[in-house]
Structure formats: C-alpha cells, structure tokens
Amino acid sequence: MATPLVVSEVSKSFTMHLRDGIRLPVVNDVNFSVAAGECVVLGGPSGIGKSSILKMLYGNYAVDAGQILINHRDTDGDKLVDIAHADPRTILDVRRRTLGYVSQFLRTVPRVSALDVVAEPLVARSVPATEAREKAADLLGGLNLPKELWSLPPATFSGGEQQRVNIARGFITDHRVLLLDEPTASLDATNRRVVVSMIARKKAEGVAMLGIFHDEEVREAVADRIIDVSAFSPRKAVAA
Amino acid sequence: MTDAPLLKVSGVSKFYGSRIGCQDVSFDLWPGEVLAIVGESGSGKTTLLNCLSTRLLPTAGSVEYRMRDGQFRDLYHMSEAERRLLMRTDWGFVHQNPADGLRMTVSAGANVGERLMAVGDRHYGKIRETASDWLTRVEIGTDRIDDQPRAFSGGMRQRLQIARNLVTGPRLVFMDEPTGGLDVSVQARLLDLVRGLVNDLGLAAIVVTHDLAVARLLSHRMMVMKGGYVIEHGLTDRVLDDPREPYTQLLVSSILQV
Secondary structure (H helix, E strand, O other): OOOOEEEEEEEEEEEEHHHOOEEEEEEEEEEEEEOOOOEEEEEOOOOOOHHHHHHHHHOOOOOOEEEEEEEEEEOOEEEEEEOOOOOHHHHHHHHHHOEEEEOOOOOOOOOOOHHHHHHHHHHOOOOOHHHHHHHHHHHHHHOOOOHHHOOOOHHHOOHHHHHHHHHHHHHOOOOOEEEEEOOOOOOOHHHHHHHHHHHHHHHHOOOEEEEEOOOHHHHHHHOOEEEEHHHHOHHHHHHO | OOOOOOEEEEEEEEEEOOEEEEEEEEEEEOOOOEEEEEOOOOOOHHHHHHHHOOOOOOOEEEEEEEOOOOOEEEHHHOOHHHHHHHHHHOEEEEOOOHHHHOOOOOOHHHHHHHHHHHOOOOOHHHHHHHHHHHHHHOOOOHHHOOOOHHHOOHHHHHHHHHHHHHOOOOOEEEEEOOOOOOOHHHHHHHHHHHHHHHHHHOOEEEEEOOOHHHHHHHOOEEEEEEOOEEEEEEEHHHHHHOOOOHHHHHHHHOOOOO
C-alpha cells in the first residue's frame, strides 16, 4: 500500500493586503511522510507553524509551493490526491473518506445535539442514523461525557466537554489519516489517558496520525517520532 | 466521484447598458453541492443568480443543465414552456422577501399544494396530507394549514416558502439572502433547517448572501464577487481561513466577533 501521507517541498506565506502587502513567511521546504500505524508529532515552540502545517494538509490553508500527497480511498479504489492542487470537490471527498481532523476548538452549530455532532461524519458517508448514533454514544461514554449532555447542543458546554465531543467526532470514522491539533489541551488526567488509549487503538488499526501535543506526558506516550518544525522556519534561516 | 455536474456555467456576463452587472463567470455545480456567492451590495451577486436561474437573460455566455434524462440542455435554447416546467418541478427559488415567492392570499396548505398540482397531482386528500407533512418538516404547526401567510410572522413565512419550493423534490435550489430580514434567533433556526434538508435530500443549492457566517454554515464552496467579477473562488473554509485577495481579506477581517 502507498504511504498514506507524503509532504514534499511545501512552503507557505501570508500576504497581508490590508497591512501594505506585508509578506509573512510561515514555513519553507517542509518534507516528511507518515506511515500507516505511525503517530508523528510536530514539535517546536508556539508560532513556529505547527498548526499551519496541519491546516495546509487539511486544505484549510492554501499552499504556495510543493505537494501534499494523500492516499485517498476513492469509491473505485485507492488513488493519490495532491491536496495542494486538488479542486474543492476532491478535497471534500478526501475529508469524507480518508482524512480526519480534530481541531482545537469545536465549531458549534445551533440546535444540533452533541450526539448528532459526533455521528455526522458517519451519516455523511451514508451510515444509517441509528447505527451512527450508537457508535457516537459508545465514544462519548468512553470519554466520560455525562449522558445528560448528549441531547444538548454543545455551544454551552465547558472547554473540556466541547473538546471531548470534538475528539469523538474525529475518531468515529475509519479514516486512514488523522490530524490532531492539541486534542488533549483542556482535558483532565483521566480523560487524557482515555485519549492516549484511543490513539493507541487507531495505531493498531493502521491509521497514520500527525499531531501537535504540548502535554509532555501525552507526547511521550503516543509519539513514534518527533519532527522539529523549527527546521522549516524561514525565520531561522534569516537569523543564521 | 464519477458522476456529471448538474449545472455548467461558462462565460456568463450581463451588462446594463455600459454598466457591468456580472462578467465572465464560469463554474460547474455538482449534485449535493452548496455554493455560496458572497460580496457587498452591488457586487453582482443577485444579477448572477438571476442569470443562472433564467430570470434574467445574460448578455453573453451559456448555462447548461443536466436534465433528469442525463442530457445537458442550454437553458437559453429551451422553449419558454420547457423552462417553466423546469422551474416548477426540478428547481426551487427562495426569495429574500417571502411575499415574492408565496401567494399571500391563499392558505398555507394551498401554497404548498399548488406546486404539487403543477406537477400533476390531483387527489385532494393526498395533496393535503403531503402539504401538512411539509409544514411539520419546516416546523409550522399543522393547525395553521388553513391560515393565510399574511397572518404569519416573517420567520414562518420564510419557512413556508422553503416548504413550497422543496415539496416537488427539486434537484437544484436558488436562494437569494434567505435569512435577510430575520432576527438572529429565527435565522439560526432557519439555517439549521435548511442545512438539515439539504443534507437529507442531497440538494444542490446556490445561495447568495452577504453574511459570511451563513456561507460558512451552509456552503461547501464559495465565490467572492466584487464589481461584477468573481475575484476569489474555493473551498468555503479555505476562503474564510486563508483569504488571498485584498477585498476578501477586508471582508473577513470586518466580521464582528461576539
């Protein structure tokens, strides 16, 4: 099987047109790959471009140059998709079938219950609603989210509760690549351990994961390899 | 991923005399896809929407639609009768002002039932049953079925207009500022409803809005218009999280945070 995720020679900058077109370089010449069953952690200080890399991989940020190859599970077999150049429709299909993302914050939708927020990625892949909800309930239960909250929209939940909804939503599918942006940031020790074991299970299933973890204990527990993002920082090159 | 687009738009322009309404707009729309057209007032959003939905004859360009038999037909080379049939059955058009899309002096049930009769339904009991089912889906109590929309609030009227449009099972719906005149709590309810219906029915939709939050919630893809031109086009979250064009950056940075 092809490597699930290969990033080569990617660079990214922001041009701030409202600030006289000032150009902010973010990363330069990013090269790495993630194998099936591997959890790779992006390391380095805040502001070095870790989240930006995840957002480029997910298609949220445009890419100035380079390639991001995902081994996409298409309806008629596997095929390599270059996220950096794919059209919106293809990116949406990749997100639906192959590429998952657990963001730091949950973007809530008015009036949709926590259970349905979690079940949605499965429903979008035509899994029957009752089956998807059962699986969502399993995940939320595993993450110790009080049952009274399942039928409420998560907008009023605490930070840790929202994050658990977000994690459950990201882990519910069998996507072969998962991006994790500080999924444990606002969790207590018990739930951090739950997430660590969920990541271990995904690894055993052969999922390729790329994450940002500031919590050292979690990082120790899940990382197979740490990539120092400051190596891709254009600022370092200027300083040196 | 192997299916064909539903709508193929190429080089559509509309001039009002020497003024530009919209110029050289091209895109494909696929089944189940929601496209948002955003931009400030006067940017050409509504002109474009009207050109696409045959409500306004474009000066140049072509709009092709894939009919239920799988054949593409140029909308501007159809007979008037064919075009009308298309608008009554396979398309919906949700106006900003519900009074433009509803008949204000007939009952809510008849507003929904009328579209069914237009596609050949004749059985009164069945029509009333379907109408009442659709009123429930858009959260209007069935005890209001015999009331005229004149007696409805703005939010209810807008929901009724949506029911009237969706009852014939259209494949493509055009919406012009569907949440325009509504207050925010009513807006949230309507958006959630539209989002749910679009997902359940697998509709394709083109939504004109100046509200970026509406675009974020409803659409997969987004086009930003300025001065009649499409200046930026892409995945909705890409355009909003990483806007490239000066005007798009201005739009995104002008959103008020609550």
